[in-house]
Amino acid sequence: MIVLDKVTKRFGPKILFENVSMQFDPAKRYGLTGANGAGKSTLLKMLEGNEDTDTGSITIPGNLRLGVLKQNHFEYDQERILDTVIMGNKTLWDAMQEKERLYAAEMTDAVGIRLGELEGTIGEENGYMAESEAAELLVGLGIPTDKHESKMNSLAGGYKLRVLIAQVLFGKPDVLLLDEPTNHLDLESIRWLEHFLTQEFRGTLVVVSHDRHFLNEVVTHIADVDYGTVTVYTGNYADFVDAKYENNQRAAAQAATAKKKVAELQEFVQRFGSHASKSKQAQSRVKQIDKLKEEIESRGPKRSSLVRPFIRFEFDKPSGRDVVRLEGISKTFHDDKGKEIVVYDNVSFNVNRGDKIAVTGPNGIGKSTLLKLIVGGFAGLDEDTKHDGLQSETGEIRWGHETSVGYFAQDTHEALNRTAAGMNAFQWLYQWDKLRPQEEVRGTLGKLLFSGEAGLKQAATMSGGECARLLLAKLVLLKHNVLILDEPTNHLDIESIEGLLDGLKGFNGTIIFVSHDRHVVSELATRIVELRPKGNGKGAEIVDFGGTYDEFLEREGRDK
CATH class of the missing domain: 1.20.5 (Single alpha-helices involved in coiled-coils or other helix-helix interfaces)
Structure with missing residues (x-):
């Protein structure tokens, strides 16, 4: 049991927690919810001992193993992937490393005695099965066996995160602390993680996540962080929403x-x-x-720091019925050693007016590349969006009549910072249409939660959630009839995700999007384009399904 006793925590004048007393019980799975900046990640840091309380105490019994998901994805770049996972059991890893050092040293009686002690520790920690257990975790998270001997720096960011999740799980923790574990995981890996946490993990889980579906599948309790206190509700996220509404x-x-x-x-x-x-x-x-x-x-009714943005996407003129056609598209890249990597080879498909297409598939298959190719084939892009587009090496991308394309880039900080030097939120947004009345620009900012002084905040200093909302404000203002969105929910809190989802569901234009948020994909998509590796190893092939994501999973015989 983890006990918080009268905990208070401030950052400058801002009070995150005031006189909070609560406990996290054994074998229960808690989802930490609350608005961006409410203090969820700070609470996790206090639980893991990396952040002190101002007053009060947090008591964790000394015999509990604590597992924490590392946020520095580059920390282990020079380590073998298997070794990175095994490091999750510090006692075992230290013993294995010392054993290697002693075998390289001169053999003495003292060294022999110490080696015997280390063999005992390795045996107690099941060290002789370590590599096979680590490999099983990695395969479950979508990292194939032929990659396990490679170094971490050979992996893309999303795959590094999977290894770090495997590292935490390998340590067999009694308490598991996870901060946004589903970010950058593909939908299959998220399903694997959901299964592991609910069917195999028996300890206490405390997880911060903005993925509503993940919380509904995994947690048994919600610890709601709001206005300086933490309130615990029994049930998953949907139960919490109902209970909080009924209480109010x-x-x-x-x-x-x-x-x-x-x-x-x-x-x-x-x-x-x-x-x-x-x-x-x-x-x-x-x-x-x-x-x-x-x-x-x-x-009386409790006030809340949660605020939902009001997002409505509109357009002046509809596009033609035939929105865009890709015919015979090919795209290759070259790695650091000059080796050619085929992403697409002679791929074709078309998009019709009103389609809401979810592009799915494993990490690294080329989902973002496909969106960038589609964007790059449009002639009417603004100067900033041209930076994100890619050109295909073969084939043709033909855009239909009266199309107007808006693009949301996955890396929101980069997308914002390259055009925001010295600008505040209002100045950045106003530059895209200076013929628009300033009152309308300010109104759009207000709907995206940049009211008053927030509209004067320097764009370069914004958090991930603020960057995402400002980029969405641009799409709202410019009234495109085609939206191409690459992971638009990353960094948004649950209320902002729901506001975005409401806006997209009410949009009468065409949407092509990538998202690892199962709730968003299930609620929004009317058509699924899944990318799968070709049997000949030459990039990805397209499986095109006209229907919802749940219908697609049912047809494929996959768990929902």
Whole structure:
């Protein structure tokens, strides 16, 4: 059991936690929820011992193994992938390393005795099965056996994250602390992680995630971080939303009744307070009023730091029925050693007006590349978006009549910073259409949660969530009839994701998007384009399915 006792934590004038007392119980799985900046990641850091409390204490029994997902994806770049996983069991890894050093040294009686002790430790930690267990974890997370001997720097960012997840799981922790574990994982790997956490992991889980579907599948409790406190709800995220709404509705009804009673009592005091015969009754009612006001303050509806942006995508003119056609497209890259890597070889498909296409497939298969090729084939891009486009080596990309394309890049910081030197949020957004009334630009910013002073914040200093919302504001302002979105939900909190999803579902134009958020894919997609490795090893082939993601999984015989 992990116990928080009267914990307070501030950053400058901002209070993240004030006098918080709670506990995380054994074998329960907690999802930490709350708005961006509410303090979720800070709470995780305090639990793992990397951040101190200002006052109060956090007690973790010394015999508990703590597993923490590392956020520095480059820390192990020079290590063998298998070794990186085994490092998750520090006791075992240290013993294995010392054993290697001693075998390279001169053999003495003392060295022999120490080697015997180390063999005992390695045996107790099941070290002789370490590589096979590590390999099993890696394969489960989508990293094939032929990669296991390579160094970490040979992997793309998404695959490095998988290795780090395997590292945490290998340590067989009693308590598992995960901060956004599904970021950059493909949908198959997320399903594997969901299965592992619910069917095989028996310890305490504390996880921060903005993936609603993941939280619904995995957690047994929600620890809601909001306005300086942590409130624990039983059930998954959907249960939490219902419970919080019902609690607030109940509290609002009770507050309304109490306010009505206060008004009646105040009327009596005003009418009879000056009459001697009624003065004692008036004083009694004043005390009742004070008590009722205290109850309204303490038990009334709780304010929340969660705010949902209002996102509506509109356009002035619809596109033609035939939006874009890709015919015979090929694309190759070269690695650091000059080896040619085929991503696409003679790929074709078409997009129709009103399609909402989810592009799915394993990490590294070429989903982002496909979106960049589609964008690169459009002639009417603004100067900034041209930077993201790619050109195919063969074939043709033909855009239809009256199409207008808006693109959301996966790397939001890069996309923003290359055009935001010295600009605040308003200046950055206004530059894209200076004929637009400034009031409309400010209104768009307000709907994306950049009201007042927030609209004057320097773009270069923005968080990931703020960058994403500002890039979405550009798409809202420019009113494209085709949206191409590469991981638009990364860095957004759950309320912002829901606001974006509402806007996309209500959009009457065409959407082509990549997302690893299962909830978004299931709710939005009307057509699935899955990329799969070709049998001949020459890049990806396209499996085109006209239907929802759940229907696609059912046809493929995969678990939902």
